[in-house]
Amino acid sequence: MAEISQKKVLEYCIGINAPFAIYKNPGEEKITLLISEEVGVYGDKELSGYLKKSGFVIAPFDLQHDAGLFLKDDFVVEGSTSAEVFEAIKQIKTSGDQTTESKCYATYNSYEKQYRQLYKAIESGKIEKAILSRIKRVDGVDDSCAADLFYKLCSKYPEAYAFMYYTLNSGLWVGASPELLFKVENNLGTTVSLAGTISEGEHSQWQNKEEEEQQIVTDFVTDVLKRYGVDEADVDGPKSVKAGRLFHLKTIYRFAVNGLRDKLGDFVKDLHPTPAVCGLPKNEAMEVIRRVEEHMRSYYAGFIGRINNGNVELFVNIRCMKFNDGGVDMFLGGGITVGSKPEQEWNETELKASTLLDVINEIKG
Template sequence: MSEDIFFQNIEEQYTNKLPFVVYSRPINSVIKCWLQVDDTLYNTNNFSESGFVFSPFDLNRPAIVLPQSECKHHIFEVETLQVEDDEETRLPANSEGKETHIKLVEKGIEAIKSNKLEKVVLSRFEERPVTENPISIFKRLFNTYKNAMVYCWYHPKAGLWLGATPELLFKIEGQQLTTISLAGTKAYNPNGQPNWTEKELKEQQIVTDYLAQQISDYTDTTNISEVETIRAGNLWHLKSRLISRVSKKTELKSIIEALHPTPAVCGFPKEDSKQFILDHENYNREFYTGFLGELNLQFSKTRNPNRRNVENNAYSIVKKQSNFYVNLRCMQVKDNLAKIYIGGGITKGSVAETEWEETQNKAKTIGRILR
């Protein structure tokens, strides 16, 4: 299928107000789209279906599934997409909401100093005008953020969302579970690696320790990689990878409830920080800091990776795989306005003014693809 036909199908789906998702996983030139055949809203609470899932931050609210059986599927491979008017727009910093956000961060710091919380992630949003087609925005996301899961998701009964998230919540292939600890943020400098402070290193370690503890009831020994610095757009982050083997009796929902939301998007302890967010942010995050991705899809794996062994290669094992990404660096588009969501991790050493500046950097990261 050609690029023109691939995106024409998606354009027609959007024009006809029918649900779809188009996406590409990190460091991957493969773009997939799922086109639902009608506008039915399918929800899930147990995550037992097969399809593409879009889950909110608060698991007390139902997740939405585009069922695999109710969708047409297209796929093609390309390195760079054609986008009209691809000259970057330099958006000015937006100081609206500064006082409100600083007061919110100060409340978070106060709760931490009084030992009610160890960390809390506090967020806000900025609104920017949008006049172009969402498919053009997706193409620019794909061209710009190669180390991210980039997507455009639409359902006429739930809204239009786009994003470029660098953070894997977790993936399961057969019994192997992989999750990522990603925290700490600094503006990208092409002249060298960032100088991480104790505050940022501790923030990342909190996430790593939390993930290892949460999956310990469902897995064997967890292997944790060394901390590394990665780039996501114009930002640096700290990253560790955790790999385990899940017991066969474990349900996918149990892993989801154990890991979501992580300290990287919520805080620690989880329930206390989540309640603080719900009580004090004064807006509904909806799908921001939720998760999205492929749910319970089947794949075949040969028993013997040696291709010369034809006899053994005739036998393959069919397994399920799921891969979920945290919905960061995202926006919701409605009535010609893009609502850009941004936040940051607050710990005892946080400075409210610095946290405000960090959210401004993050707003530029996703906002720079708007024209």
């Protein structure tokens, strides 16, 4: 019998609201589609258990307030699948339509107001850094082009983690993240510190402000590693890395996992959210973000990824958007420190939007 292509299965899943996740790892060709008969919903205390299973993890920015989601790998489709498996996938029971939410879409003025409040917390010494995010609305992009959009992200940004997922709890999200949170392959652990942004045009002109922003994340990561007994990591960077039309500063840490194996859940919860998406000190920055931002981050700035036979690949859910009521909500953030200026930060979020907007425009022709 004829094989059914991965794209056809993906379009079917999107069309009927079946829980799925599809992803491509940075620098690899293989695209994996994972379809689940049901979605596990968990709180922060249960994360450790889920990291030992086999499937796909979706964690929110704030695990203490929002639910984590888990897709078991009931069906895995790479390339294509048989008509028989497709028939089995068609038996999955789906649970209605995606719920829409009213969102707060920032204008420059409302963004600046939030910026001023956040900056006050920096001036007062309560926090050193926090990420201010906003939602940019783009109308006229519905989920009928979601599959094309995802495959286009894969080809346009081969060095990104391209992903898309749907659950009833989360809705349909898609993105191309430049940021690894944590990876374990065999006994080798990898994490990164990624922060500091300049546009293509300014490349190589790193200022103190960006270097300091990166250093804050680097110090945080080093501290978490030390707390978990990782004293000897192979440290590579900071180096400039390209992400769409931007460059970031990135430091890579590689280390033996050994004693960490039994504490992976706690380690991930301490590492997440890093000051690349939250701030420093972590709890105070989280409190300021909750108070100042007018929208809910939900899964933006959370983490996502495949868990398989003890191997873990988690990426930070940024450069992402959610399909919502005939359009998309793009989630865009940037690190604010004492040297920041609101207009520059707003412009940086506009540049970050280009990662997805460029692909939307190519699809729309």
